[in-house]
Amino acid sequence: MKDAAMQIPTLDDMRSARDRIRPHVHVTPVLTSRMLDxxxxxxxxxxxxxxxxxxxxxxxxxxxxxxxxxxxxxARGVATHSSGNHGTCLAYAAGRRGIPCTVVMPHTAPQAKKDAVRGYGGIVVECEPSTTSREAVFARVVEETGAEFVHPYNDPRVIAGQATCSAELIEQVEGLDAVVAPIGGGGMISGTCLTLSNLAPQVKIYAAEPEQADDAARSFRAGHIIADDAPDTIADGLKVPLKDLTWHFVKNHVTDILTASEDEIVEAMKLTWKRMKIVIEPSCAVPLAVILKNPTVFAGKRVGVIITGGNVDLDRLPWMEGVMP
Amino acid sequence: MKDAAMQIPTLDDMRSARDRIRPHVHVTPVLTSRMLDxxxxxxxxxxxxxxxxxxxxxxxxxxxxxxxxxxxxxARGVATHSSGNHGTCLAYAAGRRGIPCTVVMPHTAPQAKKDAVRGYGGIVVECEPSTTSREAVFARVVEETGAEFVHPYNDPRVIAGQATCSAELIEQVEGLDAVVAPIGGGGMISGTCLTLSNLAPQVKIYAAEPEQADDAARSFRAGHIIADDAPDTIADGLKVPLKDLTWHFVKNHVTDILTASEDEIVEAMKLTWKRMKIVIEPSCAVPLAVILKNPTVFAGKRVGVIITGGNVDLDRLPWMEGVMP
Structure with missing residues (x-):
């Protein structure tokens, strides 16, 4: 990609995405909890x-x-590499359109995620749990199938799609002071930046990241992308590094990147299950963990929290014996 | 109660309840799942x-x-006996009004439910896990405090309140053919009957009950109330027997009462967590369990399913080792 600037999605791209995906996605509800407040x-x-x-x-x-x-x-289908949810969701979308979908994912990914891809008719090809192995195996798959590569996050079409989430949020909740979303590769954060910087520039955007996979936080402080090859965290959706497109949005529009420990993430996850009655992944608990950890940043504010996904292995919950190291 | 007929709540009572409770309850969302369909x-x-x-x-x-x-x-406060959620919710409501609330509950009730009552400022008084013990301990509490007794279900104010749930549901979903709700004492089912028999009489009402606490199903077949003293089921919200008011609604408006085994209930519970991404109690899984078990009754129909509550002990989930007998 020689001219990355040409690929940066715009507000119009978000609006087109919203029209295009309307028949295929939910307008998700916004929930509140007096106790967590x-x-x-x-x-x-x-x-x-x-x-x-x-x-x-x-x-x-x-x-x-x-x-x-x-x-x-x-007709040639789509393909991707993904630590989980993007693969499932691409298989879902491909299934809706009736086209093939191949997903390269680490053999260590939760069985539930592999099953989910297959459940939507996708093909799973396994690789080692590192970015380098994932990219090598993927290159072979694309060469063999001729499929269209849909990157999990460093793709303007993907970022424009994720950007529709915040567009709904600011219609559902008035007067937000801040939004907090997890950051892995930065797709959700980039979509959030795209929408809010245009439609609600007064809303501060915070990214939340596991301490044990804090490459985005270190990138943010350093002023350039720092990528780790295979970080280890319970928040398995957040292990991947920033790329040029997502770095563009992070660098220009994010107020801060806050981190939480593994224990803090698990505690926030369990608290959300208990108080909100919703099943969320460890990755989605990182925003609540950093809010609990940084009360002076968020107290007295109206804060949107993006709960990114709920695909967990119910037989391997982090508070079950033997699951956490 | 000499003249029970005088106590039967009406559609106007439901409408008054809806206005009265609006500031204190959520209009809950209606979710769907293509997989479960x-x-x-x-x-x-x-x-x-x-x-x-x-x-x-x-x-x-x-x-x-x-x-x-x-x-x-x-000013004299309220009191109740409850296997769990009614106690929590009465403490919640009393807390909102700033009045005292005493809850008698079995010492075997989940710790999470005792904590929840106390968390809302209620007082927990423990009894043995049988209907007879519960009623005896409770009589003493009322005598000592002079509190207003709010029965968990056999109370026209309570039934009128529960009836607001179906009023929302038929506004949220058009053209329902049936509604399925769990049945224990029958409060939710009675409220459902009250609303639907008046506002949507074409909608069939099914009650769902654990096989191991099937007193309502046996009552329904026998034509009179049959009460068991201390049935044993994982669906701990559904152990209590029908009473005169709830029997009135069940007998006159319920199409059928269907039952599910303990294993079927746990499977439906886990399936709901996995597919719907919501935390539900075993009691709430009984409707999905009976729908899965009776496909000929529900196939091709638009079916409302009342998910009644999400208060579970996350450290004692039924699929964890040693929790189920």
Whole structure:
């Protein structure tokens, strides 16, 4: 990609995405909890993308990519590499359009995620749990199938799709002071930046990241992308590094990147299950963990919290014996 | 109660309840799942009272009772006996009004439910896990405090409150053919009957009950109330027997009462967590369990499913080792 500037999605791209994906995704509900408000001193508005089609916000970006393809492109199918939800969601979108979908994912990914891809008719090809192995195996798959590559996050179609989430949120909740979303590769954060910087520039955008996979936070401080090859965290959706497109949005529009420990993430996850009665992944608990950890940043504020997905292995919950190291 | 007929709540009582409780309860969302529709052959609309204030539909009836009290009555507080959620919800409503609330509950009730009552400022008094012990301990509490008794279900104020749930549901979903709700004492089912028999009499009403606590199903077949003293089921919200008011509604308006085994209930519970991404109690899984078990009854139909509550002990989930007998 020589001229990355040409690829940066715009507000019009978000609006087109919203029209394109409307038949394929839910307008997800926003939930609140008096108890969590009391605990944090903030007013929290949880945008429940765990209740999204295929169980994650990534249904938005994947649907936008799949339904934006020409018939000729679509006939060759789509392919991606993904630590989980993007693969599931691309398989979901491809299934809706009736085209093939191949997903490269680490053999260590939760069985539930592999089953989910297959459940939507996708093909799973396994790789080692590192970015380098994933990219090598993927290159072979694309060469063999001729499929259209839909990157999990560093793709303008995907970012424009994810951007529809915040567009809904600011229609559902008035007067937000801040939005907090998890950051892995930065697709959701980039979509959030795209929409809010244009439509609600007064809203501060915070990214939340596991301490044990804090490459985005270190990139943010350093002023350039720092990528780790295989970080280890319970928040398995957040292990991937920033790329040029997502770095563009992070660098220009994010107020801060805050981190939480593994224990803090698990505690926030369990608290959300208990108080909100929703099933969320460890990755989605990172925003609440950083809000609980940084009360002075958020107290007295109206804060949108993006709950990104709910695809967990119910037989391996982090508070079950033997699951956490 | 000499003239029970005088106590039967009316559609006007439901409408008054709806106005009275509006500031204190959520209009809960209705969720759908393509996967569960495919598995059942029906179109299912899940009315998510697990996302209700205090985690259960019982916030409706409790709020209606508490906010309908005169100031003089309210000053003496309220009291109840409850296997769990009604107690929590009465404490919630009393807390909103700033009046005392005493809850008698079995010492075997989940710790999470005792904590929840106390968390809302209620006082927990423990009894043995049988209907007879519960009623004896409770009589003493009322004598000592002079509190207003709000029965968990056999109370016209409570039934009118629960009836607001179906009033929302038929506004949220058009053309329902049937509604399925769990049955224990029959409060939710009675409220459902009250609303639907008046506003949508074409909608069939099914009650769902654990096989191991099937007193309502046996009552329904026998034509009179049969009460068991201490049935044993994982669906701990459904152990209590029908009483005269709820029997009135069940006998006159319920199409059938269907039952499910313990294993079927746990499987439906886990399936709901996995597919719907919501935390539900075993009691709420009984409707989905009977729908899965009786495909010929529900296939091709538009079916409302009342998800009654989400208050579970996350450290004692039924699929964890050693929890089920």
């Amino acid at each position: 009391e605990m944090t001193g903030a007013q929290l508005f949880f945008k429940c993308e765990n209740l999204q089609k295929a169980g994650a916000f990534k249904a938005r970006g994947a649907s936008n990519a799949v339904f934006g393809l020409s018939d000729a492109q679509a | 495919e598995m059942t052959g029906a179109q299912l609309f899940f009315k998510c009272e697990n996302l209700q204030k205090a985690g259960a539909f019982k916030a409706r009836g409790a709020s209606n009772a508490v906010f309908g009290l005169s100031d003089a009555q309210a």
